[in-house]
Amino acid sequence: MQGNWALAKKRARLEQRARIVQTIRSFFIERDFLEVETPHRIPGNAPEAHIDAVPSDGWFLHTSPELCMKRLLAAGYPRLFQLCRCWRAAERGARHLPEFAMLEWYVAHCDYHLLMQQCEALLGALLPEEILTYQGRAIDLGSPWERLTVAEAFDRFGSRSLQQALREDRFDEIISLEIEPRLGIQRPTFLIEYPSELAALARRHPQRPGVAERFELYIAGLEVANAFSELTDPVEQRQRFAAEEALRRKSGKPPYPSPEPFLLELDAMPEAAGIALGLDRLVMLLTDAATIDDVVAFTPELL
Secondary structure, eight states, X not given: OHHHHHHHHHHHHHHHHHHHHHHHHHHHHHTTOEEOOOOSEESOOOOOTTOOOEEETTEEEOSOSHHHHHHHHHTTOXXXXXXXXXXXXXXXXXXXXXXXXXXXXXXXXXXXXXXXXXXXXXXXXXXXXXEEEETTEEEEOOSSOEEEEHHHHHHHHOSSXXXXXXXXXXXHHHIIIIIGGGSSSSSOEEEEEEEGGGOTTBOBOSSOTTEEEEEEEEETTEEEEEXXXXXXXXXXXXXXXXXXXXXXXXXXXXXXXXXXXXXXHGGGOOSEEEEEEEHHHHHHHHTTOSSGGGGSSXXXXXX
């Protein structure tokens, strides 16, 4: 009996997932976004110290479609979105899959503030009643959502300040264990203004260069999206990639090739902002699923 109930619940969630994807696609098409498809297998991803790509016959499966989508921005396409599969090595848990679904969108001639408004509008389209009930907790989706700087989050929830955490190399630990579980509990939270050294592809804040115009969106303690105003200076971007690659090699990770076509075209890219939203996690929230396994047809262990 329990097995039949679980199968029925999984089927209901997969049906809901299909409707969510259809609504997302309609949302962007109605706003004059171009849906694109970019290659999943590429010569090299953006080198980031904490993200490991899956090798594929001398190339790599993409960890995100961002490099190709930004090249399309540089080629003159002003509003883009993509729903696709992505791969990241050694990521598995209640909220992680090594192969997962991503929604990314990019807008020319804007900054990350517009993306916050678009996140609010997208969730409004998916849940017009503006109340999300997740794991017994009611979350108010009415806008505006909370904006909280990283420094404020450390002061409010962390066991030490942001600067202390950075000096002690404990930023990720404190964010994950102390801060994330307390974000987006009563209403969604945009965690904004990350330290610039933790935003490899983001533009520095024009008035406060020590922080970047980057945010992560949290709902019910779950990170849902990562976004930023794009860095468009190819010289600075090359330097940042070199710094990330040095960190990778220092930690014993294999070297990654530099994404030269992206760097060569970056100078033509207009001011823009882009966002990566985890579709599986969004479906978790909208279907009240406790784990990511509950919202996909097959987990790696079943293949």
